[in-house]
Amino acid sequence: MSRIIESYQEQLTQVFPLKKQALIHCITNSITSESVANAILFMGAKPVMASDSREVKDFLKQADALFINLGHLSQEQEKSILLASDYAGKVLCPIVVDAVGVGVSSLRRCLVEELLQKEPKIVKGNFSEMRSLCGLATHARGVDGHMADQTTEAIEELREKFQEMTLGYPKTVFVATGVRDLIVSSQQHLLLQNGVFALDQVTGTGDIVGGLMAVFLAEGYSAVVSAMFAISYLNCCGEQAFTKTKGLYDFRNDLFNQLADLQKQRDWYGAIKGEVK
Numbered sequence: 001m002s003r004i005i006e007s008y009q010e011q012l013t014q015v016f017p018l019k020k021q022a023l024i025h026c027i028t029n030s031i032t033s034e035s036v037a038n039a040i041l042f043m044g045a046k047p048v049m050a051s052d053s054r055e056v057k058d059f060l061k062q063a064d065a066l067f068i069n070l071g072h073l074s075q076e077q078e079k080s081i082l083l084a085s086d087y088a089g090k091v092l093c094p095i096v097v098d099a100v101g102v103g104v105s106s107l108r109r110c111l112v113e114e115l116l117q118k119e120p121k122i123v124k125g126n127f128s129e130m131r132s133l134c135g136l137a138t139h140a141r142g143v144d145g146h147m148a149d150q151t152t153e154a155i156e157e158l159r160e161k162f163q164e165m166t167l168g169y170p171k172t173v174f175v176a177t178g179v180r181d182l183i184v185s186s187q188q189h190l191l192l193q194n195g196v197f198a199l200d201q202v203t204g205t206g207d208i209v210g211g212l213m214a215v216f217l218a219e220g221y222s223a224v225v226s227a228m229f230a231i232s233y234l235n236c237c238g239e240q241a242f243t244k245t246k247g248l249y250d251f252r253n254d255l256f257n258q259l260a261d262l263q264k265q266r267d268w269y270g271a272i273k274g275e276v277k
C-alpha cells in the first residue's frame, strides 16, 4: 500500500458517492469548457459556466466553489474574474485558480498575482507554468508543460519555491501537474505518480483536474486533500482508459466513461502511488 493511501485511507473510502450535488461556478476557457462541464457532471456535481460580468455575482450566490481558468483570457473575462473572486472572498466560497499560460503572458502573471491576494484555496498549473509563476527558469511554450521542467532536480527546486510561496500566502496550496504531480501547503507536500502519457496528449485534462479540485473543495475537503483526490482520481481513470482503448479519441471518450464509472468500485483508490512528507 502506498504512503498516500495509508495517510488518507479513511477519506478515500468515503469520498464516493459525493455527498452533495455541489454547484461549481466555472469561469473558464471556451476551448475545453464542455469537457470541464461534463467531467464535473460525470463526477456527480453540477457545473455552471457563467462569465458575463453583469451576472457573475448572481450565479456565484448559488455556488459552492469557484473555478477560475485563465486559458482564453479577454478583457471582459478579466473583469468577471476580478468581480467573482472579490465576491467569493467575501462569502467564503472556495476558489481554485488555473494559471494557464502564465509563463508566456505578463498580463496573466499580473492577474494571478492579484488573485493570490484573494486567498484562493488552490493555485495550479503544469510544471512549466508553475515554475514560471515562481520566477524559476522554464521551457514554457504556449499552454503545454515541457518535460525539461519536470526532472527530479526541477521538481525539487519548485518544491522549495512553493514552500517559500506558502510563507507569503499561507492559506493557498500550490500544485504543479505533469508526469508526476506536486502539491505543497504550508504544512506538508505530496508527490503523486499516477497517470499515462495520453493525458498530456488530449487537451483540457489540466482544466478538468482544476474543475475536479473545486468539486472536492465544495464537498468540504481541505485544499491538499481536494488537490490529491482530483489528480489521483483523474489519473487512475486515465490508467483504466488506456488499457482499453486504441486511438487517442477513444481514450478521451473512455476517460469520461471512467470518471462516471470507476468511483462505483469500492477499491478504486488501490492503484494510487505517491509520497507524503
Ligand SMILES: Nc1ncnc2c1ncn2[C@@H]1O[C@H](COP(=O)(O)OP(=O)(O)OP(=O)(O)O)[C@@H](O)[C@H]1O
Pocket: 125, 126, 127, 143, 144, 145, 177, 178, 179, 180, 181, 194, 195, 196, 197, 198, 199, 200, 202, 203, 204, 205, 206, 207, 208, 209, 231, 234, 235
Ligand atoms: N506524461 C504524463 N504521465 C502521467 N500523467 C500525466 C502526464 N501528463 C499529464 N498527466 C496528468 O494529466 C493531468 C493534466 O496534467 P497536465 O500537466 O497535462 O495539465 P495541463 O498542461 O494544464 O493540461 P491542459 O492545458 O491540456 O489542460 C494531471 O492529472 C497529470 O497528472
Ligand SMILES: Cc1ncsc1CCO
Pocket: 029, 031, 032, 071, 072, 100, 143, 203, 204, 206, 207
Ligand atoms: C489549447 C488551449 N489554449 C488556451 S487554453 C487551451 C486548453 C488547455 O488549457
Ligand SMILES: [Mg+2]
Pocket: 098, 100, 125, 126, 143, 206, 207
Ligand atoms: Mg493547463
